[in-house]
Amino acid sequence: KDTIHRICSGQVVLSLSVAMKELVENSLDAGATIIDVHLKEYGSELLEVCDNGSGVLPANFESLTLKHYTSKIKEFNDLQYLETLGFRGEALSSLCALSDLVITTRHSSLDIATKITYDNNGKIVSTTPVAREKGTTVTLCKLFSSLPVRRKEFTKNLKKEFNKMCQMLYAYCLVSKGVKFTCSNTTDKGSKSTIVSTDGQNMVRENIINVFGPKQISTLIDIDLMPPNEEVLAEFGIKSSPDSSVPFSFEFLISSVIHGSGRRVADRQFYFINSRPCEPSKLMKIVNEIYKQFNSNEYPFVYLNVTTKSALIDVNITPDKRQVFIExxxxxxxxxxxxxxxAFKQFPS
Ligand code: ADP
Ligand code: MG
Structure with missing residues (x-):
């Protein structure tokens, strides 16, 4: 039974970036405004996410790591109106099975924190009272240590895994308005470096400056929503409906063509549906194709956050929730x- 859980857990938490994503999403769901991510040896020794969110009540310490325990949805119908990032109650239970998990948490109603150590089955090994501000710190040591083959593969590709994790973290830094992020890494030799640090602005542009520097921002234009005409609708095989209202809105920034600010690789593109980072492949393809019509051989910087009623999307199709089904x-x-x-016709190259 333990083995089965371990194998299944390896399918929920596929990589370092998924582990980070799950922890950061939990912090965001807990209402955190400050989130600090710390790694040791690029995440192979330790991944720690510390927040100033609501904290966890002692009554819930045991259930946190139970499979399918979630405080976020009560019935299946709630899935339609999903406001939180998490809803499956699989992350902590899987992370327990895959690494050594320690949680330090202080609930907002209490004035003492508790450090809880779990074993690979999600059982509490020890609890110790400690001092801490309100919030939660989740520490994962030696990710995938219970799956030796995966662990070997992970440490072999560490730099790549680490870069993927950074990309994912940048997405949250950009989209989470009013949340301050820091991320740092300490190497085996003890040298510490800051990977990113934002000051929790309410404007995406400010967050972009924090993450990528002021140069990036000078090239960006805002794209306003333009309802498609008959011709474009026909191109996508849509019969124009009498009700022409569009069930979407978006916040869309892209590097302008006149500044010729493209990149050789598409490594600065961030797509979100309802502020959830995702990889909507068809959307990404359209954006890049149109950009290339105006600016050959380069990829734009893209920030595109589509907002729609949560009932119109399904984020439940892959374990990492990166694929989204959009009605x-x-x-x-x-x-x-x-x-x-x-927009581009106004800015001919
Ligand atoms: P889910 O996010 O799908 O509910 P998780 O396994 O990620 O499932 O987390 C289980 C539960 O643990 C959450 O529902 C939440 O109640 C609690 N939790 C996890 N991380 C935090 C955190 N950083 N702050 C407060 N509560 C948390
Ligand atoms: Mg979660």
């Missing part, structure tokens, strides 16, 4: 195309 996806593609074309 009316074709209409979304048509809207994005129209909006980009309208």
């Amino acid at each position: 009316n996806e074709k209409l979304l593609l048509a809207v994005v195309k129209s909006s980009l074309l309208a």
Whole structure:
């Protein structure tokens, strides 16, 4: 039974970036405004996420790591109206099975914190009272240590895994308005470096400056939403409906074509549906194709956060929730195309 759980857990938490993502999402769901991520040896020795969120009540210490324990949805119907990032109650239980998990937490209603150590089955090994501000710190030591083959593969590709994790973290830094992030790494030799540090602004542009520097921002234009005309609708095989209202809105920033600010690789593109980082492949393809019509051989910087009723999306199709099923996806593609074309025609290269 333990083995099965271990194998399944390896499918929930596929990589270092998924581990980080799950912990950061838990902090965001707990209402944190400060989130500090710390790594040792690029995450192979330790990954720690510390927040100033609501904390956990002692009555819940035992259930936290139970499979399918979640405080976030009570019935299946709630899935339609999902406001939180987590909802499956699989992350902590899986992380327990895959590494040594320690949680230090102080609930907002208490004035003492508790350090809880769990074993690989999610059972509490020890609890110790400690001093801490309100919030939660989750510490994972030696990720994948219970899956030797995976661990070997992970440490072999450490730099790549680490870079992927940084990309994922940048996405949260950009989209989480009013949340201050820091991320640092300490190497085996003891030298500490800051990977990113933001000051929790409410404007995406400010967050972009924090993460990528002021140069990046000078090239960005805002794309306004443009409802598609008959021609574009037809192109996507949509019969125009009498009700022409579009069930989407977005915040869309892209590097402008006149500044020729593209990059050789598409490593600065951030897509979100309802502020959830994701990889909507068709959307990404459209954006890059249109950009290339105006600016050959380069990729733009992209920040695109699509907002729609949560009932119209399904984030439950892959364990890492990166793939999203969007109702009316074709209409979304048509809207994005129209909006980009309208903007770029004003900025001929
Ligand atoms: P999910 O996020 O899908 O509910 P998780 O396994 O990620 O499941 O977390 C289990 C539960 O632990 C959450 O529902 C939440 O109640 C609690 N929890 C996890 N991380 C934190 C945190 N940083 N602050 C407060 N509560 C947390
Ligand atoms: Mg979660």
